[in-house]
Amino acid sequence: MANGYLALTLHAHLPFVRHPERSRFMEEDWLFEAATETYLPLLGVFEGLERDGVPFRLAMSLTPPLAEMLSDPLLQKRYVRYLEQRMELAESEMKRLRGSREFYPLAEMHYELFADSLRRFQDDYGSDLVQAFRHFQEIGSLEIIACGATHGLLPLMRFSESGRVLQRAQIQVAVDQYWEKFGRAPQGIWLPECAYAPGIEELLAECGLRYFYLEAHGILNAQPTPLYGLYAPLTTRSGVAAFGRDLETTHQVWSREVGYPGHPDYREFYRDIGFDLPHEKIQRYLHDPNIRHMMGIKYYRITGDTDEKATYHPGWARERAAEHAEDFLRKRQAQIARAAPHMDRPPLIVSNYDAELFGHWWFEGPLFLDYLFRKIHFDQDALRLVSPSDYLDMYPVNQVAEPALSSWGKNGTFEVWLNETNDWIYPHMNKAGERMMELAARFVEPTALERRALNQAARELLLAQSSDWAFIIATGTTVEYAVQRVHTHLARFTKLYEDLKNGEMDKAWLREIEKRDNLFPNLSYEVYRR
Amino acid sequence: MSKKAGRSAPVHESASSFSVSSDAWRFWSVPTAPSAPPAKRMETMEPAVKVGAPVLETLPESYMEDALTILTVGPDRIVVYWDASAETMRRYEEAPWELVVAMDEFEERAVVVDGTRHWHIERHGASNWTEARFGAVRKLGEPTPPARLIQNHSTQEMHKKTEPQTEWGKGTADENGTRLETAHPDPPPKADTDALTPDLNRALPSSHTVP
Numbered sequence A: 001m002a003n004g005y006l007a008l009t010l011h012a013h014l015p016f017v018r019h020p021e022r023s024r025f026m027e028e029d030w031l032f033e034a035a036t037e038t039y040l041p042l043l044g045v046f047e048g049l050e051r052d053g054v055p056f057r058l059a060m061s062l063t064p065p066l067a068e069m070l071s072d073p074l075l076q077k078r079y080v081r082y083l084e085q086r087m088e089l090a091e092s093e094m095k096r097l098r099g100s101r102e103f104y105p106l107a108e109m110h111y112e113l114f115a116d117s118l119r120r121f122q123d124d125y126g127s128d129l130v131q132a133f134r135h136f137q138e139i140g141s142l143e144i145i146a147c148g149a150t151h152g153l154l155p156l157m158r159f160s161e162s163g164r165v166l167q168r169a170q171i172q173v174a175v176d177q178y179w180e181k182f183g184r185a186p187q188g189i190w191l192p193e194c195a196y197a198p199g200i201e202e203l204l205a206e207c208g209l210r211y212f213y214l215e216a217h218g219i220l221n222a223q224p225t226p227l228y229g230l231y232a233p234l235t236t237r238s239g240v241a242a243f244g245r246d247l248e249t250t251h252q253v254w255s256r257e258v259g260y261p262g263h264p265d266y267r268e269f270y271r272d273i274g275f276d277l278p279h280e281k282i283q284r285y286l287h288d289p290n291i292r293h294m295m296g297i298k299y300y301r302i303t304g305d306t307d308e309k310a311t312y313h314p315g316w317a318r319e320r321a322a323e324h325a326e327d328f329l330r331k332r333q334a335q336i337a338r339a340a341p342h343m344d345r346p347p348l349i350v351s352n353y354d355a356e357l358f359g360h361w362w363f364e365g366p367l368f369l370d371y372l373f374r375k376i377h378f379d380q381d382a383l384r385l386v387s388p389s390d391y392l393d394m395y396p397v398n399q400v401a402e403p404a405l406s407s408w409g410k411n412g413t414f415e416v417w418l419n420e421t422n423d424w425i426y427p428h429m430n431k432a433g434e435r436m437m438e439l440a441a442r443f444v445e446p447t448a449l450e451r452r453a454l455n456q457a458a459r460e461l462l463l464a465q466s467s468d469w470a471f472i473i474a475t476g477t478t479v480e481y482a483v484q485r486v487h488t489h490l491a492r493f494t495k496l497y498e499d500l501k502n503g504e505m506d507k508a509w510l511r512e513i514e515k516r517d518n519l520f521p522n523l524s525y526e527v528y529r530r
Numbered sequence B: 001m002s003k004k005a006g007r008s009a010p011v012h013e014s015a016s017s018f019s020v021s022s023d024a025w026r027f028w029s030v031p032t033a034p035s036a037p038p039a040k041r042m043e044t045m046e047p048a049v050k051v052g053a054p055v056l057e058t059l060p061e062s063y064m065e066d067a068l069t070i071l072t073v074g075p076d077r078i079v080v081y082w083d084a085s086a087e088t089m090r091r092y093e094e095a096p097w098e099l100v101v102a103m104d105e106f107e108e109r110a111v112v113v114d115g116t117r118h119w120h121i122e123r124h125g126a127s128n129w130t131e132a133r134f135g136a137v138r139k140l141g142e143p144t145p146p147a148r149l150i151q152n153h154s155t156q157e158m159h160k161k162t163e164p165q166t167e168w169g170k171g172t173a174d175e176n177g178t179r180l181e182t183a184h185p186d187p188p189p190k191a192d193t194d195a196l197t198p199d200l201n202r203a204l205p206s207s208h209t210v211p
Helices: A027-049 A064-070 A075-097 A104-124 A131-136 A162-181 A199-208 A218-222 A247-254 A278-286 A314-342 A365-376 A388-394 A425-442 A448-464 A469-477 A481-500 A507-516 B022-027 B085-093
Strands: A004-012 A056-062 A141-147 A188-190 A211-214 A241-244 A348-355 A383-387 A398-400 B001-004 B067-074 B077-083 B097-102 B108-112 B118-124 B131-136 B168-176 B177-183
Touching: A004 A027, A004 A314, A004 A388, A027 A064, A027 A075, A027 A131, A027 A365, A056 A064, A056 A131, A064 A075, A064 A131, A075 A104, A075 A278, A131 A141, A131 A162, A141 A162, A162 A199, A162 A425, A162 A448, A188 B108, A199 B177, A211 A218, A211 A388, A218 A241, A241 A388, A314 A348, A314 A365, A314 A507, A365 A383, A365 B077, A383 A469, A425 A448, A425 A469, A425 A481, A425 B067, A425 B077, A448 A481, A448 A507, A448 B085, A469 A481, A469 B177, A481 A507, B067 B131, B077 B097, B097 B118, B097 B177
Parallel strands: A004 A056, A004 A348, A004 A383, A056 A141, A141 A188, A188 A211, A211 A241, B001 B108
Antiparallel strands: A398 B168, B067 B077, B077 B118, B097 B108, B097 B131, B168 B177
16 A cells, blocks of 8 residues: 555646637637647657556546537647648748757757647547547546536626526536546536635535545635645535645645746746747738737746846756656655654645646646656655545545635635626626526427527526636736627627527527537536526 | 725725714715726627627626625625616615625625726625615615615525534435435544644645636
C-alpha cells in the first residue's frame, strides 16, 4: 500500500465560441490556441506514457461547451486552416531568420509544433480530440469528469426556490451530453468555478454523481470541522463526496512570484511575434488589419523581472521542467510523511489546475507532467496516483459534514461573477430562467416546430448563463464581446419566448439561430419542467 | 441610517434601529428600472438580418412587475435587485421609495434613486438576511414602507446549523441517484485535526484564467 495518494485534476474549459456567420472570427482562436498548446500536447504526453508502458492516472474535465466545439465540423475545419496559416508564417520566419544560429532553430521549433499538430489532428485523431481523450479513459489512465452544461455559476441561479430547476438543468444537460460523448455515466463533476452553496450537493445526487471538488475553504470551514483537513474527502448529507483542493500544490504552481511557471528559463508568454514583427509581416494573419494579436510564435524566455528578454533555450527549459517535477514529487512525499502520522489512513493530496495552464500559459507544463508521471512510476513507491473515484472505491466511508459556501475566485466568494461591473446581467438572466420554466410547464404536447423553438430557447438560456461572460466583463479583457454575447443570447431567448406565447413562429429565423447556436443537438426543453 | 442605493455600491452604514434619517429624503425620487449598459455595436455584433424577423439588440428596461431578489455573493456580501410594475409605479409616483434588508440584529436601509436597480450590501453576516422590503414611504418617519413587494426568507438556505458531532457515511449510487448511508468505522477513526488543518489565512488568493 502506498503511504499516500495524489489526485491530480485538470479542468479544461473554454466558452462556446462559434461564428458560422463570419468566415473567420478572432475569439475562435481561443480554441485553436488551446488545442495547439494544451490539448494536443497533453494527448502527446499520454500517448508517450502509454507507448512506454508507464501507468498514470489523473482526472480531467472536458466541459460540455469545449467538447461541443472540439466535435464541431466547422471548427475542426477552421482549426486546420489556422494551423496551415501558422505553418506558413513559421516557414516565412525560417526564411527570414536563416543564418541566425540563435533564432532559426526557434522558428523551426514552432514550425514543427504546428506541422506536428496538424498531422496528429487529422491523421491520428480524425479531427476529433474528444474521442482521443476518451481512449485514455477507456484504458483506465484518465477519468473524465463532467461540468455544468455551459459553465454557469450555479449558486447565482438560486434566486428563488424555482432556481433549483435552473441549477439542475445545467447539471442534467451536462450529464446527458457526457453519455453521448463518452458512453457512460460521469463519476464526478467540476462545479463551474468550484462555486458551491449548500443544497447543490442534493442536485448532484439526483443526477447520480459520486463526487465534486471544492476550494480549500469550502472543506476547512465545513460543519462540523473536518478531522482530516484537506487530506480526505467529506461525505455530504446527500451521499456525494466533496474533495478539497490542496493549498501547498496550489501555491507551488499557481503563485505568480514563486510558482514553477515563472522560472526565467521558461518560454515567455507575452513576447510574441504578433507584436514584435513589422506590421506588413503579420498583416495577412490578423483578423483585423488594425489589431495585432498573438501568433503563437515566441522566441524569448521569461528571463526575469525585466523588459529585456533573453533568447529561449529549449534545452534549458527541459532541464528545468525535469527539476521542477522532481521538486514537486519530493515535496508531496514530504507532505505525506508529515500528515500520515496524524491519520489512520493514507493522506490524499488533491491538486487541481486549469488544464490550459499546462502548455498555453506555461509552455513546458505538459513536459513537467510527463516527467512527473515517469518519476512517480520509476523513482519511488511512497506516492500513488489516483482519481477521486479510485479513492472512494478504497475508502468509501468518510466523515459526514456540510461544506461551506466557496469558489476558487477572488476572496473565495462569487464576487468576480457578481459585482458592480456585471450585476446588470442577473435580472435579465434570471427572468429568462423563470420564463423558460413557464414555457416548459405550458407546452406539454408541443408541435414539432414548437418543440424546436423550445429546445432552442433552452440553448440560448444556457449560453447566456456561462460564467465566462461575467468573468470577462469583470476582468476587463474582451468586454465588448462578452456583453454582446449576453445580449444576443437573451435577446434570442426573448424572441423565442414571445413567438411561442403568441403562436407566431418565425421558421427562417429559427433555422438560422439553430445553425448558429448548435450545441446540445439532443437537448430537450423538458429538463426545465419542475 | 439611510443611504442611496445605486450601481456604484456606496459604502453602506448599518442601523440598529428602524428610524429613517430625515436628511436622506432629499435624495429620494421615484425609481425607474435601469437598463443594462448599452452594448456598443461592433463588427462581431449580430449582422444585418437576412432572414426572418430582426433580432432584438437591447434588453428591456423593465419587466414591469413587482419583484425583489437577493443573491448571495459571499458570507458577508449580498446583492439586491428590484423591479416595479407600471401600476405600482403609478401608485407611488408621488412618494419616496426605500429598500430595507433586515438581518439578525441589524437592518440595512437604502433610499432608491433614479436609474438604479442594484444594491451591493457588504457587512458581516449579510448572507444571513431574514427579510427584505421594497416600496414607497408615504409619511416622513414612517418606519415601514406600505408596499411590501416581496418578503423573501433565506433563499440561499445559508448558515444552517449542524451538530458538531462527528458522523461517518458513504455514498451509494444507482439508477435513482446517490444517497448517504451512515456507517460506523471499526475501529473509530482518529486524527490530529490541528496538525492536519492548514492556516487559511496563509492561503494564497486563487488564480483563474481565461485566454
